[in-house]
Amino acid sequence: MEIVVLGFNGCLGAGFVGSVDMLKLSSLMISKEDNRQPFKTLTASFNGKPFEDSSGRALSVEKSVTAIKASSAIVVPGYLCDDNADFLSTPQIGTLAAWLRRQHALGALVCASCSGVFILGEAGLLDGRRCTTTWWRHDELKSRYPRADAIWGAPLIEDERIVTSGGPLSWVDLCLHVIRSLCGGDAAKIAADFAVVDTAPSTRSVYAPLSHFAAANAFLLEAEHVVRLAGEDPMTAQDLARALGMSSRTLNRRLKEATSETPKQFIDRVRFETARMLLETTKCSLKQLAASSGYSDAASFRRAFYRYSGMTPGAYRTQSRNRQT
Known part of the structure; x- marks a missing residue:
């Protein structure tokens, strides 16, 4: 070879x-x-x-x-x-x-x-x-x-x-x-x-410094960063607005302009992307993934994941592994 x-x-x-x-x-x-x-x-x-x-x-x-x-x-x-x-x-x-x-x-x-x-x-x-x-x-x-x-x-x-x-x-x-x-x-x-390195690559999400948010759509990038940093903690639209220093009404308007999403849809999508990455790069159980993605239970996690991907988390993980062979 x-x-x-x-x-x-x-x-x-x-x-x-x-x-x-x-x-x-x-x-x-x-x-x-x-x-x-x-x-x-x-x-x-x-x-x-x-x-x-x-x-x-x-x-x-x-x-x-x-x-x-x-x-x-x-x-x-x-x-x-x-x-x-x-x-x-x-x-x-x-x-x-x-x-x-x-x-x-x-x-x-x-x-x-x-x-x-x-x-x-x-x-x-x-x-x-x-x-x-x-x-x-x-x-x-x-x-x-x-x-x-x-x-x-x-x-x-x-x-x-x-x-x-x-x-x-x-x-x-x-x-x-x-x-x-x-x-x-x-x-x-x-x-x-x-x-003297780990056999497998790091499975954590890559950190991006705040200076990154000066590029492209600074508001959108910062909002995504806030959702990712929340990790296992539940996040509502009010929580996101407070973290960004704006009213819920302003958050809703700006997200509609940038992504055509409501704050809840935006939070769910960012957390779906995080969960998708973890499904591909870790062996965490669905219960662990649900918690790390900010969902209260595995059932709500499955529903949200299916809504964005058209398949269950388990099916997605199987497909991802098959595509790597």
């Missing part, structure tokens, strides 16, 4: 070099346990030439993507850029996107962390699939790829061999997920023990 780590101008050096080191060292440690090399790690750029990472350091690769006909898995690190629209329209990104699309069609597991998820979007690989990205680009991801099912706060999601993860350092979770998918849970535990 061969895992390809992509390098390209502007990508995060830590994400590129760190992924290569973790995969190669993990392969070495796993091979000592069962006397065989489980996979090979290969580096590539769009033309096979060295590239400059986000800090201006020149990093070499072994091949061009066009020289790689097939692979078992691909890891795309995040990147930094001044203008995302201009960055994604460059020839190197176009070449990488086309290659990723073909590799996935041939059966590869295609993975991206942080802003690298946008390159999967350029390849059309997010269309109709659940995905996540770093908190500060969540809204941009939803806007740029409206056919993607972008999920707020999920640390890592796999949907039909497309794997996406959150922040700049989430490449650690991503590499472990690749090892687990290709080599099994025991191999992933060996890699995790060696790297």
